[in-house]
Amino acid sequence: MQFENTKQFAQDLDEQDVLRKYRDQFHFPKVNGKQVIYFTGNSLGLQPKNTKRFVDEVMQDWSELAVEGHFYAKKPWWDYHERLAEPLSRIVGAKPEEITVMNTLTVNLHLLMVSFYRPTDKRYKIICEEKAFPSDQYMLKSQVKFHGYDPKDAIVEIKKRDGEHNFRKEDIIKTIQEVGEECALILIGGVNYYTGQVFDMKTITKAGHDIGAFVGWDLAHAAGNIKLELHDWDVDFAAWCSYKYMNSGPGNTSGCFVHERFHNRQDIPRFEGWWGTNKETRFLMKPEFEPMPNADAWQLSNAPVLALAPYLASLELFDEVGMDALIQKRNLIVSYLEFVLKEIDKQVDSTFEVITPSDPSERGTQLSVFLHGEGRKLFDYLMKNGVITDWREPNVIRLAPAPFYCSFEDMYNFGQILKQGILQKTSELSN
Known part of the structure; x- marks a missing residue:
């Protein structure tokens, strides 16, 4: 044109x-x-006009039903978060059972690293991009220090070439191959927050798996913005915020993806809580944790319904378009x-x-x-x-x-x- x-x-x-x-x-x-x-x-998407209707519905149910709203609200609260899984799966290219919504972005990345950063004496390094978003930098440094490693040794940053603003794919792959068997995890922002560069997530994920590392993505600037195929790209895990391109409101709740191959596995360590246990037996108050057979197993607490309502309102528009x-x-x-x-x-x-x-x-x-x-x-x-x-x-x-x-x-x-x-x-x- x-x-x-x-x-x-x-x-x-x-x-x-x-x-x-x-x-x-x-x-x-x-x-x-x-x-x-x-x-x-x-940074912060505009407020959809349908948001008020979704929030008002929760407020009305709370005023009329109080605690009974968990089971008898128009959209019962105890499984409210499940309504977001299917529309989100279409946005990020996943199966609905691979999606859950909980907490906020950096909290979720920390929780997912409990499962996917399991350093050993030989394999302990994390590969990320240089000058990643500060929250990611703080998170990665605190994680490696928590495990007893020096960030200067354990964190490997992919560099840009002198005088260039963007990363070259061949340099990313070369760094991955050079770190090799010492690499435990690759965790990169799918879209660079500073330049807006989109990374070749499919190729990078495969390169990480070829050296035996887990590969996760921070999709804060990607979800609702670019085409994603997390399941088909064989991504291990990902998380994103909802308040940028998905217009759910300031500081709102975060989406998570966990590939289905990690579901129903007893050898996957994770922090566990009430809302991650089997929903059919949850209210029996059993002392044993029985994980949900999907990404909800990573849930800890009951869903913040008033926060999820604006997210669901926005997803209604995404589903239309x-x-x-x-x-x-x-x-x-x-x-x-x-x-x-x-x-x-x-x-x-x-x-x-x-x-x-x-x-x-x-x-x-x-x-x-x-x-x-x-x-x-x-x-x-x-x-x-x-x-x-x-x-x-x-x-x-x-x-x-x-x-x-x-x-x-x-x-x-x-x-x-x-x-x-x-x-x-x-x-x-x-x-």
Whole structure:
């Protein structure tokens, strides 16, 4: 498609957009009385308008039934989390029995590492990407220290080449092969939070298994964003948050994937709790733990139903649309945003460097833009003028036009605001 940086062209794209009606199903903040251009769905998704209905239903059942709501609510609370498994399985490419929802992301990664990081004298190292999301770095360091190892020795970081912004697949595979039999676990973010690079999870998972390591993925920036086939890729485990592309609300509950080959195995260590035991005998209060025959065996406590309700509301929209349609629009709107950025770059005395891969198969919804010579003042200008984006040091803004609610006209209007911000700064400097 031959793009044009005009409002009419953007509006024409919106007219052709089969998902355009979903924009009206989300609440938008306002700045100076005007609806914002929202680019931070990779940090916190907008609130779906159907969320209130789901939460109100739980509140009404609580007020009318109290404790009896566990069994007699419209959606009984004792198995509320099970309703999320099937729609989530379609989003991440899994079987419903491989999915559970519990806790929050880093908590779940810690719990899953109880099962999948079992270091020995010979096999104790963890491979991750350099400058992983800080929470992952803290988690990995604390895990290896808990097991008595020095993080400087036990954690192996895959490096980028000098002067490059993204990881090369051949370098990842080479590192895995070099660590070899010393590697106990590979745990990487499926989409790099800083650059938006999508990793080849299928190839990396196979490379890890070839050396006898477990392979897990932090899918915080991947779930609801890119095509995932966790079961077919033979991934051992994965976890993701729900408040970014899946719009479930701030700090909300996390999804987990555990491959079916680990179900019903007595030799898998894990921390155990009441909600992981067989639901048919759970209320007999037996002292022996009888694990659920699926990923729910990793559950500890009864589900936080008020937190799950917004997640279920969002999944209703995902089920209506499907990942294929979201990805189709995602590819087009991100490409159009990239085009707009390049057009504005030609019109002003500035240089933008998009550090996200240009290949659509290697990126999702996010474009990370290095603002050479612009700095924080430009970011502040954007925010004051109704463009909600985020800043990452040293000089990067991340733009994530979520396909559910961002429009092509948003992309055009953003370009005009960006242009004015740069020209205003240039004018101030000349004066």
